[in-house]
Amino acid sequence: MTARAGDAPVFGWDVGGAHVKVSMARMGALVDVAQWACPLWQGIAHLERAIECALERWPDATHASARHAVTMTGEMVDLFPDRAEGVRALTRTLAQRLGPRTLFYGGESNWLARSACADGWRKVASANWLATAQWVATRVPDALLVDIGSTTTDIIPIIDGRIAARGTNDAQRLASGELVYQGIVRTPLCGVAHRIAFRGESTGVMNEWFATTADVYRLTGELLEAHDQHASADNGPKTEAASRARIARMIGRDAGDASADEWRRFALAWRHEQLRTLEASLARVSAQHASSMRAPIIGAGCGRFLAEALARQEARGYIDFARLAGVSNADDERAEWASTCAPSVAVALLASSPFAVTTTNLERG
Numbered sequence: 001m002t003a004r005a006g007d008a009p010v011f012g013w014d015v016g017g018a019h020v021k022v023s024m025a026r027m028g029a030l031v032d033v034a035q036w037a038c039p040l041w042q043g044i045a046h047l048e049r050a051i052e053c054a055l056e057r058w059p060d061a062t063h064a065s066a067r068h069a070v071t072m073t074g075e076m077v078d079l080f081p082d083r084a085e086g087v088r089a090l091t092r093t094l095a096q097r098l099g100p101r102t103l104f105y106g107g108e109s110n111w112l113a114r115s116a117c118a119d120g121w122r123k124v125a126s127a128n129w130l131a132t133a134q135w136v137a138t139r140v141p142d143a144l145l146v147d148i149g150s151t152t153t154d155i156i157p158i159i160d161g162r163i164a165a166r167g168t169n170d171a172q173r174l175a176s177g178e179l180v181y182q183g184i185v186r187t188p189l190c191g192v193a194h195r196i197a198f199r200g201e202s203t204g205v206m207n208e209w210f211a212t213t214a215d216v217y218r219l220t221g222e223l224l225e226a227h228d229q230h231a232s233a234d235n236g237p238k239t240e241a242a243s244r245a246r247i248a249r250m251i252g253r254d255a256g257d258a259s260a261d262e263w264r265r266f267a268l269a270w271r272h273e274q275l276r277t278l279e280a281s282l283a284r285v286s287a288q289h290a291s292s293m294r295a296p297i298i299g300a301g302c303g304r305f306l307a308e309a310l311a312r313q314e315a316r317g318y319i320d321f322a323r324l325a326g327v328s329n330a331d332d333e334r335a336e337w338a339s340t341c342a343p344s345v346a347v348a349l350l351a352s353s354p355f356a357v358t359t360t361n362l363e364r365g
Contacts, residue, residue, distance in 0.1 A: 012348025069351035148303030150185035184303035
């Protein structure tokens with residue numbers, strides 16, 4: 001690769017089932033980050049619209065010298081009959097729109113051209129956590145990466161500058177505790193707890209999609225409006241009053257049955273239950289590696305306030321992902337998005353490294 005090519009922008013894409021996150025890097029430095037809602041389960045047209053939004057934001061992305069580095073989890077959505085077809089459909093759509101300089105992340109030091117993704121789909125599928133961990137490992141030798149997003153949580157041990165995860169795919173990571181299918185926006189509350197405390201008594205929870213974790217964190221004041229991009233459970237308003245009504249339904253009540261302060265305390269009870277679930281998985285992952293027992297937590301994702309809470313509970317150090325990415329605390333908005341979109345930042349920075357993509361590690365079909 002020539003120096004001139006190295007000066008060209010690199011765009012890192014993280015294509016999920018609910019969002020598309022894109023980061024722009026130039027000469028190894030993060031320049032800009034953005035996210036668009038993308039309910040991919042409703043059709044590939046949502047991805048195509050998100051791509052158009054990104055290209056409108058960054059006209060340089062269509063230049064012949066621009067490079068695109070992609071990771072994904074969107075192959076899991078039920079739009080596709082299986083993950084292999086999901087990878088094929090997503091890589092085809094992205095490569096057709098972004099051009100021949102589009103590469104797909106397939107694990108450490110492994111970038112695949114689109115033509116190699118059909119046979120190599122297992123390397124590409126749901127590898128965004130690995131990209132984030134690989135980049136973090138270049139900055140912090142011993143850490144626990146905790147990326148809490150809208151839908152899922154990744155807990156990844158990094159030991160002696162290497163990724164020490166036991167699982168390599170979603171099935172294995174669910175078994176090991178390194179993947180927890182809970183987030184701060186889209187998780188239905190009936191998936192957080194089956195019993196919950198209200199007014200000092202334990203009560204059963206209705207197994208209905210009456211409310212989501214977004215309702216909880218609207219009431220605690222921790223969900224930023226910018227991250228509240230998906231419809232509520234009843235397609236109603238995303239206000240505190242509407243959130244109170246929705247969480248009340250979870251225990252067979254109406255919002256008028258209690259005061260606003262009581263419903264906020266109820267939201268905090270849900271927060272406690274979710275934090276307890278994450279704490280159990282963190283302890284399980286940490287116990288597998290003696291040197292990680294006191295390692296600092298690297299917080300990423302729109303729910304990283306819970307990662308910081310975990311660090312406080314365990315008396316661990318805490319480092320925000322944006323700080324590792326070189327974003328100044330003074331730039332609050334860019335820091336927020338850099339941490340929220342960590343996998344897209346990671347693939348952009350990994351691919352912009354002068355030795356990241358060579359003929360020895362680029363697989364072609």
